[in-house]
Amino acid sequence: MRGFDVVVIGGGLLGCFTARNLCRRRLHIALLEAREDVCTGVSRANTAIVYPGYDHKPGTLKAEMTVRANARFAELCAELDVPFSRCGSLMLSCGEKADAVLREKYNNGLSMAVPGLRLLSGEETRELEPSLTKSVTSALYAPTAGTVNPWELGIAASENAAANGAELLFNTRVLGIRKTAEGYRIETDQEVFACRAVVNCAGLYADKVQEMLFPSAVRIVPDGADYLILDRAADNKPTHIIQYEPEDGGKGFNAVPTVEGSLLLGPSERDNELDFAVSEKGLASVRERAAFVLPGLDLGAVIRSFAAVRPNPRREDGGSIGSFVIENPAPGFWSMIGIKTPGLTCADELGRFAAEKAAAFLNAGPNKRFDPRRSGIKKARGMSWEQRAAAIRSDPDYGEVVCCCEDITKAEVLEAIRRGATTLDAVKRRTGACMGRCQGSRCQQKLLALLARELGVPEDAVTKDGAGSEVLGGGRHAD
Amino acid sequence: MQTELLITGAGAAGIAAALSAWEAGCRDILLVDRREQPGGILPQCLHEGFGLASYGAELTGPDYTDRITERLAQTGVRLALGTEVLAVRGDKTAVLSDRSGLTELCFERLILAAGCRERSIGSLPVAGTRPAGIFTAGQAQEMMNLHGQDVGREVLILGSGDLGLIMARQLVLAGKHVIAVVEQAARHGGMARNYHRCIEAFRIPMIYRATVSALHGRSRLSGVTLRRLDSSAEEYIPCDTLVTALGLIPERELVRGLGDPDWLFLAGNCHRVHELVDSAVAEAEAIGARVGGELAV
Structure with missing residues (x-):
């Protein structure tokens, strides 16, 4: 023991x-x-938003923590070498009821000292984001909102x-x-x-x-939600996080320009289900909201849909x-x-x-040897040509592109495996391979071969995300 | 580094363009492909039916590849395999990457012959889980024919374009149970000869006016929900593998945003999706001859 x-x-x-x-x-x-x-x-799976902190009741732990966490977020991401995009958010209203909600959130934010909040008119909002619906009556602009890959x-x-x-x-x-x-x-x-x-x-x-x-x-009552991902090449993507506060008081809708360059749309609202199954109605509702909020958005550029589960806490x-x-x-x-x-x-x-x-x-004392810094996998995408040439000189695997949609090299895949990835999804999460417009149809085979070789297992033992999800041979055992 | 004519993609169209540009007198041609072998998708197409117009014979993909690469070897076209084109810029330069480093290349003309990518199931509003066991038809074809991999046992095919029909037959020949080919239209989407040779000859069931509306199985696919489009009736079909043939998308991402400059030409499937390799080749040859003639010494 x-x-x-x-x-x-x-x-x-x-x-x-x-x-x-x-x-x-x-x-x-x-x-x-x-x-x-x-x-x-x-x-x-979630909405990937780093919130500014105006949503919660002033004085609560949640409100205080959110404002503090947001202020520290860039530093945290720098320590951990994780991309963070402080792109700002626009919470939209298209009517009087939601206008009032935004004013309340604005005042909430002011009392929490959320930096830079501004209430914008519909016109001012569309100046910032021309692709938005003309129905916008006001927006709450929060420059400190951002997004990170969870x-x-x-x-x-x-x-x-x-x-x-x-x-x-x-x-x-x-x-x-x-x-x-x-x-x-x-x-x-x-x-x-x-x-x-x-x-x-x-x-x-x-x-x-x-x-x-x-x-x-406390009981956890999970509920599910659906999301769509649009290819980075989709036309008329917003540059800010767009949060739509519906006039009917229904669930809000978000469009998030992710750090990878894609656009995340969601969530939908639907019934409680403890699994990661996507709901068709949910997807339809996300598309409907997206078409209303961002009418020029190319919804033909959807490359993936997925479901998230959230652990709602309930009293007995x-x-x-x-x-x-x-x-x-x-x-x-x-x-x-x-x-x-x-x-x-x-x-x-x-x-x-x-x-x-x-x-x-x-009664534990401080660990003087604690080092808060971590280095991420060096990504070829985003390097300057000079940096990329130097990376190939020191490791020729940087010259070999494995995932052509997302520009991920063999060096990155091998490093992900060295850092402990044992499945296709683990490699995907660490490198971004298979996340692009072909969804892995061109590179999954290469990842599978690299995983098998590096882990020293036969190819038919490689899984998508753990035992039972073998990619080859029809799977080992039925669900 | 510089070249007069850069051709990206050494599949049937890229090689045809290179050959005809060479014959037209261009003597400075660089043909680039990310794969380690020339031929694009031809080497994974083990079925016959290539080159009736060009060679008067029904060749397999690998045989057809041999014919064109033999002709290519007799020219002075430079072939750079295992090479990714990272960027094409408006000032007629390109950045190439391979294991030896990055190369910045100046060119006079560019023929994009990058082929297609397959539409993935992610683009459809399909409900349910996201398990292992879902492959595009071309992906399954590559896995089986180039890597000897076994994709599954109980297979449903969604989409009846040529690739879907051909993979249905190949899976049957590999000893798999092909439950059916599901097609949303009222007739199949492939060529008549592929339908006769692949579906009729092997008595593979076709299900028309239907689609897959949900995926099941938490880890590996365990079944799908089949929806009839006319009645909305649904049924559960157990299967461990779904092969999708949902259509091809011309691959032009490399030149996105460049507009339509006078030095850029599209050849083969990245221009428009051709049913037959002969037709893609004919188009590429015409472009190669024209561009090659302009650059002739």
Whole structure:
């Protein structure tokens, strides 16, 4: 039985950032992840927005954290070498009711000292974004809003945690937790761990993990949402994040110009479903909203649709919970249950919050050797020609383009595998290969061959995203 | 580095353009392709039916490739394989990348012969999961014929263009169960001869006026929902593999935004999708002859 000071359960954004921040203290840390990679659940699919912080009730933890996290975000991304685009956002209204909502958010933002907020007329809005609908009556402009690739951020945090000594254990599913005299005993499908403190970041399953030992006053009721991705070559893409606040009070709609250059549209609203299945109605509603908000947008340039699942926290009586829930049911045990929007924005803040609680409980001193910096995979795309020529001189694999849509070289793919990618999706998340307009029809075979060679396994053992998703031979076992 | 004529894509059209430009008198031609072998998609097309007009015979893709590469070897056309064209700029320069480094190339004329890409299922409003086991027809063809890979056992084919019909037959010949070819129109989208040789001859079921409306299976595909377009009736069809033939998109991304300069020519499938290699070749030869004549020494 291996012992740790702290065990973090779950390798989503929150788990990765909790582990990273625990490394700031002299602690022996393990992160347990049931799947084969980090960020495969809630963190895999979301709206990718770094929020400015005007949406939440002033004085709440959520509001304070969001404003602080936004202000620190560029620094965080610089430390972790993750692309961040502070492109600004325009929240649109097309009528009096939504105008009033925007004014309220504006005032909220002012009282939270959200920088640079401006209320714009419809005309001013279209000057900034000419492709918008002429129905815009006003907009709330937030220059500090931005976008980041969620899994890129999570992977960076996990790599930084590992470099600072945290042990990341994949394919390790927690089956049971027991209280011991020294702390906790965690049974998994791999081995048993002993630890003095636990931080439960199990995402969709955080309530169930807590209930392995304690009651939970919070239930997670997941709901799904659908998104579309438009090719970067699509005409009339906006340059700001567009958030549409519908007059009927329905769900908002976003168009996000991603750091990769594509355009993300969504989410849709639909029924509760605990899977990643896309809903046809949901897709239709996203297209309808997009066509209204951005009439000139080329919706023929859709290259992918996907579904996200969000962990809505509810009270036992079914009432929804607006704040971040961080439970502390017993000494040395914290649960982040039902952290949804703006969880991406606040990932490092929330991780720091939980880590500091655990460190204080364990009376752990600072780790003077903690290095917050991590270097990302050097991407050929975005290099100057001189830099790219130099990269090929030092590593000829930079001269070989594997994914021609996204301009990803063999060197990047090999580095992703060296850093721990074991599946096609893991390579895709780390490099961007297969994310472009052909969706991998031209490069997946090459990635498969490289994975098999580097991992020393037969090609038919290579999976899309873990056991059962073998790409060749029709799959090993039926679902 | 410089060249008078740059041709990007060493498939049937690119090679035909190079040959005819050479015959017209151009003596400075660089033919570039990202693949390690010439021929574009021809080497993966093991079926017969290529070159009836040019060679008076129904050749396989590899045989056809041999014929044209033999002719190419007798010219002074320079062939750069394993080379990616990263950029083409309005000042008639291009940036090439291979394992030896980057090359900035000045050219006088550019013939783009980059072929097509396949429309992927991502562009359709398909519900459900996003599991492994979904391949485009050309991708499945490449995996089977160039890499000896086994794509699946129980296969449904969506789309009845020529590539879909040809892959249906090939999968049957490889011992797979092809459940059906599903087509949204009321008739197949391929050439009559491919329909007779691939579908009728092998008694592969066709399902017309239908589409795949949802994918199932959390990890590997376990089935699809088939929707009849006329009645909206749906049924579940178990399968572990979906091969899509949803159409071809001319690949012109390299010259996007350059407008229509007088030095740029499109040849073959990147210009328009041709049913037959002979027709793509005829178009490319005409362009090659014209451009080659202008550059003749």
